[in-house]
Amino acid sequence: MLIGNARIDIRIEGSTLRIPTKDIFRWVKSAAESVAAYYGRFPVPQVLIRITPFEGTGIRDGMTFGDRGGRITIRVGNETSPSEFASDWMLTHEMVHLAFPSVDEKHHWIEEGIATYVEPIARIRAGNLKAEQMWFDLVRDMPQGLPQAGDRGLDHTHTWGRTYWGGALFCLLADVEIRRQTNNEKGLEHALRGILDAGGDIRKEWNLEDALRIGDRTVGANVLEPLYTRMKDNPVNVDLGSLWAQLGVQSDGAGVRFNDNATLAAVRRAITTRESAPPQDPTGQLKNHHRKLVPTYTERLVWGNGDGRGLEAVPTSAGRVGGLICWEHWMPLARMAMHNSGEHIHVAVWSTVHELHH
Numbered sequence: 353m354l355i356g357n358a359r360i361d362i363r364i365e366g367s368t369l370r371i372p373t374k375d376i377f378r379w380v381k382s383a384a385e386s387v388a389a390y391y392g393r394f395p396v397p398q399v400l401i402r403i404t405p406f407e408g409t410g411i412r413d414g415m416t417f418g419d420r421g422g423r424i425t426i427r428v429g430n431e432t433s434p435s436e437f438a439s440d441w442m443l444t445h446e447m448v449h450l451a452f453p454s455v456d457e458k459h460h461w462i463e464e465g466i467a468t469y470v471e472p473i474a475r476i477r478a479g480n481l482k483a484e485q486m487w488f489d490l491v492r493d494m495p496q497g498l499p500q501a502g503d504r505g506l507d508h509t510h511t512w513g514r515t516y517w518g519g520a521l522f523c524l525l526a527d528v529e530i531r532r533q534t535n536n537e538k539g540l541e542h543a544l545r546g547i548l549d550a551g552g553d554i555r556k557e558w559n560l561e562d563a564l565r566i567g568d569r570t571v572g573a574n575v576l577e578p579l580y581t582r583m584k585d586n587p588v589n590v591d592l593g594s595l596w597a598q599l600g601v602q603s604d605g606a607g608v609r610f611n612d613n614a615t616l617a618a619v620r621r622a623i624t625t626r627e628s629a630p631p632q633d634p635t636g637q638l639k640n641h642h643r644k645l646v647p648t649y650t651e652r653l654v655w656g657n658g659d660g661r662g663l664e665a666v667p668t669s670a671g672r673v674g675g676l677i678c679w680e681h682w683m684p685l686a687r688m689a690m691h692n693s694g695e696h697i698h699v700a701v702w703s704t705v706h707e708l709h710h
Contacts, residue, residue, distance in 0.1 A: 358394035453558035465519015499587030546570025671696030
């Protein structure tokens with residue numbers, strides 16, 4: 353499977369999985385597109401997903417590793433229904449892990465915190481989850497990330513709640529503060545994209561402070577490093593009730609309502625709104641450069657083969673736009689790459705061939 357320029361290999365262990373292959377492919381594609389929607393691209397060039405069947409229903413035990421170019425192991429029940437695949441969060445969570453460098457074990461909270469926080473946002477931006485559900489879940493579950501008696505900060509308190517939800521709380525606070533300091537022009541995703549673009553994916557081992565420094569430099573705001581300094585060795589209490597009120601999130605225990613007159617309502621909306629185009633759009637910067645894969649006729653006097661790097665659709669205000677050149681339209685794998693890239697608008701570039709006109 354191709355997602356943009358990334359290749360996803362799927363291996364099913366054994367021969368007992370009785371679920372239709374199309375359901376597996378749809379599930380993997382949905383998770384991958386969600387992660388690509390948040391990061392602007394799939395995080396690694398290639399990943400192997402190893403699926404182990406079990407008797408029963410559901411999706412369990414996802415784990416992500418940085419060796420062999422990146423791999424994910426996950427268990428899938430033989431009775432898992434299409435609706436369970438559609439509502440699954442675990443594979444998206446695991447794919448988010450691909451987008452951050454491996455750090456020292458004491459910083460495991462940042463790896464799990466990013467995956468916990470980014471996963472629902474990514475699914476919203478890909479159209480696979482409602483924003484109301486995400487904010488309801490955050491209001492319900494975020495208190496698990498608050499420090500308890502005896503807490504010694506995120507780097508030293510490795511309980512389940514502090515690792516997953518304490519890390520997610522760090523991400524939420526960082527996201528809000530970055531948007532405050534940049535007048536809502538940048539958010540946590542821009543910092544994380546900057547780290548990823550600097551080579552910081554799961555295949556690399558990094559110092560956490562270096563990653564945070566790159567993130568801050570990317571957004572032009574001093575947020576991640578100071579927040580880490582504040583929370584790494586000390587139990588920092590956060591008034592979540594006040595934060596939800598500022599964001600305009602009101603929960604009654606059964607659902608949420610939004611107050612668009614709240615102080616940070618615009619920040620709340622921006623967190624879950626997908627950019628219609630990359631930030632460089634207004635400058636007129638070229639967003640993609642596709643070279644013809646195989647030059648024909650006299651073109652060969654000037655050009656060599658293209659490398660396929662431009663075989664992807666790019667987001668614009670009108671939708672995801674892609675294209676192929678001339679005889680590339682007869683190449684099944686080139687067409688498949690564009691389909692998998694999520695094209696909304698296809699630009700078919702042809703020379704003048706009158707005998708093909710009808």
